[in-house]
Amino acid sequence: MPKFLRIDMTNQQLKWEECPEKYLPLGGRALTSQFVLDEVPATCHPLGEFNKIVIAPGLLSGTNAPSSGRLSVGAKSPLTGGIKESNAGGICSQKIANLDIKAIVVEGLPKEKGFWMVKISPEGAEILPADDLAGKGTYEVTEILLERYGKKVGVITIGPAGEMLLAGAGVTNNDSDGNSSRYAGRGGLGAVMGSKGLKAIVVDAPKTFDVPVKDKERFSAAAKKFAKILMDHPVCGEGLPAFGTNVLMNIINEAGTLPVRNFSNNGRFDLANNVGGETLAEVAKARGGKATHACHPGCVMRCSNVYPMPDGKVCSPIEYETAWCFGPNLEISDLDVVAKLNYLCNDIGLDTIEMGVALGVLMDAGVIPFGDAAAAIKALEEVGQGTPAGRILGNGSVFVGKAYGVTRVPAVKGQGIPAYDPRSCKGNGVTYATTPMGGDHTAGYAVTSNILKVGGFVDPTKAEGQVDLSRNLQIATAAVDATGLCLFVAFAVLDNPEGLPTVVEMLNAQYGLSLTVDNVVELGQSILKVEREFNAKAGFTKADDRLPEFFYTNKLAPHGTTFDISDEELDTVFNF
Amino acid sequence: MSIELRVYTGLEKYTGTRYGELIKLELAEGTTIRELIEQYKIPEQEVFSSLVNGLHKSLDTVLQDGDRVALFPPVGGG
Known part of the structure; x- marks a missing residue:
């Protein structure tokens, strides 16, 4: 029988229960949203004791149905104040499904400050102290946990942004190459995980496609x-x-609906081609990266990519919305800068779209100039450092607008609008x-x-x-x-x-x-x-x-x- | 009449330019998009979207002086 794994952070206890009958026909977003409605008081504080995070594979995840390994993460959102389902690729959905787990629920708040992690395997689950991982970026955390538990495990984790409870924080997991870049990015769910003192969930499952x-x-x-x-x-x-998805850059630009310079009144950017999918594929291949790559095993569309950066690290992938928000939206036309900003978000544990929109608002405020790559990089680094300016940015576009008196804030229900005007x-x-x-x-x-x-x-x-x-x-x-x-x-x-x-x-x-x-x-x-x-x-x-x-x-x-x-x-x- | 042409996402192999490179053309009045792509021997079935001044237009569209034309094979993402 499929199970729920409940992680009670208040009492530091794990509880396995049979999946309630009501949830048996549900999976992914259907399950997470129903669960949040059923168990999370709608008026609760998103970072308080009554909010819960629920992580669920989709109904077909863990089978050999093509491109079926998406993971849903749900909770009340600290960014919007409403319900959130954020959806990620990566290898964890198929692993969780193959452990016969219908959903992982994280609830309560720890009695004392600190960070913990949960390890799940066919043998069971355990909760372990993780103060040694606190403050570390997601790439390092993932590397440490792959070293500790084996190269094939899945790692769901948050970065410093989530630990600092910033509303722009996401929840990430790794792809088959160990890249910690497959984000349930939107809606600040990393802050919910951080509020519960949960730094990481390691999913150790030997099977990928063997769900009954x-x-x-x-x-x-x-x-x-x-x-x-x-x-x-x-x-x-x-x-x-x-x-990959960044093939959209040029057609959206040609169609005149590319948001440029914080959704100014011009829907085209003359240098869009410099940060588009064709350029990305050309540069990635020339540097020994990949223009096509699967975000999870069994995907036949393989729209991900591996972009080697000048500093020797790789950013995988660069998606269209990310290339847009750090490119035309900021009047930046250098793909290496886009990759750097993307990598920083992945590492600090931030939603790229929210940060790109928020940086656009920050530039509109005149705090840093449009097109200033070095200033954009420094501003994002400050989020990781937790400086006052960094915390303002890390709380997203609406928060930045309020802090600096900007009324042109492209957001609905508190969440930044992406790449199509x-x-x-x-x-x-x-x-x-x-x-x-x-x-x-x-x-x-x-x-x-x-x-x-x-x-x-x-x-x-x-x-x-x-x-x-x-x-x-x-x-x-x-x-x-x-x-x-x-x-x-x-x-x-x-x-x-x-x-x-x-x-x-x-x-x-x-x-x-x-x-x-x-x-x-x-x-x-x-x-x-x-x-x-x-x-x-x-x-x-x-x-x-x-x-x-x-x-x-x-x-x-x-x-x-x-x-x-x-x-x-x-x-x-x-x-x- | 003068028009601007840009081709993307693989179609540049027919024009011998780089993707997105501006191609300035002098065309006879009454030239259609279909005649334009024939000029470059771009197979019609490879042109999935033809935009004129940012709007989707059929291949029978007669071009006008100053038009900005962009041609794409099937593309998608999100």
Whole structure:
């Protein structure tokens, strides 16, 4: 029977329990969000004793379903004050699933200050002192724990930012190469883990793809078919493996919806190509790195990369949103600087997007100049050092705006908006405004139909059709996030009518169910309802489902657009 | 008429430029995007997105003086 592992930080005790029946059909985001609604009082302090972190593999994680090793981390967010599910690659999801663990729950607060770690293996789990790891960056912590427990273990950890309870802190885990860079970055969940005095969870599982499957033959046929569906799709099979997510830089720039200089009124950056995916692939290969790389075993899209830096270290990966937030958003056009800022975030334990948006606000305040790479690096280093200026930055974009009197703060529900300007990519604007997660591009990635011509086409500069587009994508995304499949399977699933039925077939074969495609849609809808219910209890109203006012009033060049989707229309997104 | 052309993500092998490099062209009035890509022998099926002044346009689109044209194969991420 699948189990819950409860880590009680107050009494320093571990408890195994049978997975409650209610959670058996759930996984990933479906499980974490339901659990947070059930067990976390919505009005609690996110860093107090009543918040809980729940870590769950997806429903298909730990099988050989292609690209199914995503991990969900949930809690009440110290950044947004609402519910959060943050999703990561890396090797831990498959390992946790292969230990027959449905979820790891971290609860309570330690009675005395200090840091601990938990080691989980087929033999059981134990809680151990970890004061020797406190204050260390995630790369060093991971290296120490791989040395101590074996090169193949998974390490979930936080950096100094999480220990300092900064709202920009993420939770990371490692890839197969030991790189501690696979982040559940968004929403400050690293601070929640830090508040509980939990520095690391080591997951030692010898198996990766051996989760019990009810009907092996049927599952294997469906998994093979799904891999073919992915590989036959031009984005999943060609674009992503060749250049990774940063291939987006140039098309978003050409489409005139690239946020530049803290979401100024110009949607293009002349030097975007210098930090784009083609340049990244060329430099990475020339320096002996990799232009294609899997973030977890069994991924067929392999959109990650390995970028060797001039100092001899490697940054793996550099994602589009990170290249954008440390590049065009700061008017920086040097990929080595982007890599350095990315690496610093990984090491200090910070969400790259939140830090890039926050640095943009800091530059808008005139504290440091736009384009000043050395000043940006120093500002991030200060977060790790815990200086007063560093703590301001480390608490994210809204906090920086308040500290320095900036009103142009691109954030929704307290969370920084990523790499697609909502004025000329209006479908994503609807998602930013309305998703229970706060400013999040993945929650309903309308860039697909707006810019990439996947899943149909909806003109990104017009208001028409964007609410329906965002609604359908938010439902589909919630369901995908429950399966443990990487969200990027959506490119193929949206275009190939066989896609979703094949996902359903894998679920049915694994669990002996008879789900239909409609059931999967219902699952997505129910997840969103659960998350909205938590946020309502936490005090969120429809007034929180809005973009910052400058998007409604300042026109974005080259298309001369504002965000013009009415409040009434935004309030219909969850009419289901 | 003068137009600006930029090709990306592998299509540059047909133009002999670097990805994203500005190509300034003088074209006859009435030239379409399809005729432009034929000029470089870019196989039509490899052009997944053709943007004119930042907006998706079909290959039959007649180009105008001063247009900024960008061509892409299938790309995606997130």
